[in-house]
Amino acid sequence: MNRLSLRRLLFRSLAHRRARSFSALVALTVSAAISTALFTLYADLDDKLHHEFRGFGANAVITAAGNSALPADALARIRVELGNDAIAVPFAYAVATTDRGTPVVVAGTDFSEARKLNQWWQVDAWPTNANAALLGQRAANFVADEKSVTLTYGGKTIQLNGAGRIRTGSEEDSRIYIPLSTFTAWTGAQATVIEARIPGSAAQIESAIARLQTDFPGLSVQPVRQLVEGESNIVDHTHALMYAAMLLISLTVGVSVLATLSASVLERRRDFALMKALGSSQSKMLSLFLAEALLLAMAGVFAGFVLGSAAAWFISQINFRTATLPNLTVLPLVLLLNLAIALAAAFFPMRVLRGLQPAALLRGE
């Protein structure tokens, strides 16, 4: 026994008005695609942005009291405390004299870690051996020969090969950087500063700093406020921007779907009037109409999820040079949003339906 089911009525009705159904489906797919892309990026945004911020320099500075040397095991312990995602770089400073007799600040550091920490440094060639130096843009003028740099500190002279230049636009331009081991061997001084990049939100950074302060009571652990607050603001503003974009797009899609559904009700008012005459209750008629809108919304979600995930992957690749994988956890949110848009858009057409006068319509008035 074959039955005329709600499902058959729905699909036939949608197929009969292909253009309108397609128009509404496209609008709802676009909405779902954009919300999928935004939600997927949002979920990954903090990590991606913080990863980008990693190369912007330290957001915490650790020093010993009275500018004395840090304990020998301080760096290793701090690295363990902060975890593998953090970067901690030691620096030691001394004022030496160049072969031209010009005083210059010489910094000893771990080049491989400093490179990770300060990706914004413009360096044409990083030193690769113990006798190589990195010359600041301005400091290069203080030496007679960049390729063979002679520095004197405390009566001890050291000969270095100038590997490359560093340009930052800041105080680094006036310094000469050498490997920490070479610095220590030459000056006898240990690192006095550890610059650290702690990953996470402002709250997480503050929490890590507080832990360091507790675990290393003899050390001063200070946040670099501008960076911590600046990053936090960027992340918050980006989130707000995403919400605003999503809201605007949802409103636009809602208006588009409203127009399509309203036109559909007007086109089909005689069909609905007939259903009423045949004994359909108000609620059955409205549910038939609403079911069409919700079915389109759901179809839009599944198509939109695929498109949106692809868009998120592409955007992430372009902007962060890493992939953002499809995130199934955003699907319920996207579904909820799309259904809400369809429901809101169906509200006024359903009011029109409720006010239908079947008798007048069926008589052609």
Add this chain to the structure above:
Amino acid sequence: MAPFPYVEISTTRIPAGPPVIELNAVTRSYTGRAGVVRAVENATFTIGQGEWVAVTGPSGSGKSTLVNMLGCLDQPTSGELIIDGIGVHQMSRQDLDRFRADKIGFIFQQFHLIPYLSALENVMLAQYFHSMTDEKEALVSLERVGLGDRAKHLPSELSGGEQQRVCIARALINNPPILLADEPTGNLDAANQQIVTGLLRELHNQGHTIVMVTHDPEMAALAGRRIALSHGRVICHPISPKMVTLQR
């Protein structure tokens, strides 16, 4: 000839059974900017089971309003409207929807078939809103109007007369006690008019109660009784004993 306003006895008339429609002082009024308008005023008459009644009147006479009430698409402002022994004048909207599905079969001038449903599915639509659909029953209904072989065709693939016959099959599917036909041949050519008229006669001979709205005097003459309206008031007229047919 029987005295006015009583119904004449025709040799071809099927005797009416107990009343299936009763109106007692039914009035339908609307309040507009110009004040209260009485579309139907103080209508009192009965229609017996098995009768074929023509409702006639010019535009604005209240014909549509009367038919809407008989079809349970509208309710009286005052008075009693009893259909198949049940007073509908005080029913709730939900009960009225249900009642209409049970008691009234509609035959429309413009057919009003759903364009994306086949002839069979259009008939089943009436079942859908009544109780449960049954393809076999719907097919029997189509065969009854001579369209068993056109069951899978869409309305766009049927002629006007065929569409009207599908409409009749749909009206009959739930075995309603009353068939309400609104200008059933108004949109048909002469040939199809004859076919549909023949069908209505057959249904009447089978004992169906038919209330037919028509402007066509020839169609009106087919009915056993005429109810004429003028300015919202109902007047019952006897018809000529001669049965007028469409075949000349």
